[in-house]
């Protein structure tokens with residue numbers, strides 16, 4: 405099937421997570437309790453089904469994995485003990501490595517902006533994060549209504565909190581990238 | 587309302603003050619500073635000394651595991667190693683998301699040799715096992731509900747509270763291992779120790795959508811509104827939380843929800859540490875109760891319990 409990656413997405417997920425997607429027997433209990441089910445066309449268990457059938461690119465391109473809120477309801481309830489939240493993480497991670505157009509640009513820009521803050525300061529700096537996210541996503545009006553009240557309450561600091569040695573955190577990020585290339 | 591600013595309760599623990607490594611996490615340094623403030627105030631009064639872990643870094647929250655499994659494990663692992671190197675056998679992570687990430691990382695490293703090897707490569711040192719990670723509820727359980735009840739100076743009789751756990755305090759149960767994942771009740775027991783009543787409601791472990799709080803506000807508004815509606819229907823005067831992300835979604839976004847969905851009674855949302863602190867006799871400002879978007883003062887004015895002299 406032209407949509408199947410080599411090695412297949414199912415095998416890659418099995419190797420990375422230690423859980424083969426074929427464990428899932430499609431009962432749908434996960435999707436019944438999923439909070440973002442209503443916001444996506446493809447229910448979480450259907451993403452697993454795509455992977456089982458070798459529709460790898462469809463699975464990577466569906467918004468479902470990116471919309472997953474990581475609430476762990478599915479993982480908690482699955483009668484087969486399948487960690488569907490971990491599966492969704494893995495679909496996102498592999499999607500970023502493959503050369504396929506990905507959905508939910510705003511969500512991806514948010515995660516990237518968040519991690520850039522952490523890489524730079526060692527901690528997430530909320531005001532910097534929102535500014536950086538707005539620049540990257542073009543979502544300029546996000547929460548402008550709330551910012552003044554937050555500044556008044558002293559909740560939105562103007563200066564980042566940093567770790568003592570930000571270079572150590574940058575090095576940690578570099579070594580993660582190196583280890584992943586190996 | 588009487589204030590007790592200069593009359594903080596004395597330490598009550600029978601053993602000498604215990605020192606705990608404190609992992610505040612990024613939110614408690616910013617949007618959730620009242621959570622930090624109330625914790626520092628009341629734990630001192632309960633005989634616990636919190637000492638911030640020197641040089642802690644962000645746990646990566648929900649963004650690291652969207653991108654890299656190794657990054658999502660290595661960031662928390664660095665903090666666990668710092669805590670061990672600074673001789674803490676136990677750390678308190680009051681943010682439910684940080685708590686979940688720290689425990690999940692520790693478990694992964696301890697159970698999978700390959701993960702441990704990669705993490706040690708990234709950290710350039712061996713992983714140090716043996717640090718216990720606790721969330722606020724577990725922490726209060728350790729102090730003991732009798733100890734808390736005995737320290738109450740302002741019993742919260744007349745107040746009814748909806749305890750909201752959200753996701754990451756209780757799920758998945760193999761990781762959190764401290765209460766029932768579907769119908770938890772540990773927070774209720776702590777709230778009851780203050781004299782307040784707790785309500786039965788259906789949404790206490792439903793997700794508020796925090797991961798998408800900035801990029802997909804529409805989802806968060808919908809999910810959070812359902813939680814607030816159920817709390818209203820249960821007759822609760824306020825919602826009690828133990829997570830800064832749940833708090834900001836439920837408290838800060840009620841105005842936007844009114845614009846979207848029309849007028850509804852606003853429901854104040856307070857941190858568990860604030861509610862316990864209020865019962866211990868601290869004044870509202872010390873606890874940061876004046877920093878919320880929905881003012882909890884009208885709800886707290888319902889308290890009828892007689893003051894207990896120190």
Ligand code: SF4
Nearest residue numbers: 428430431432434482
């Ligand atoms: S609950 Fe488990 S077995 Fe059932 S469809 Fe979902 S992942 Fe598959």
Ligand code: SF4
Nearest residue numbers: 438472473475476478
């Ligand atoms: S972890 Fe993701 S897929 Fe699973 S129930 Fe929660 S939002 Fe849905």
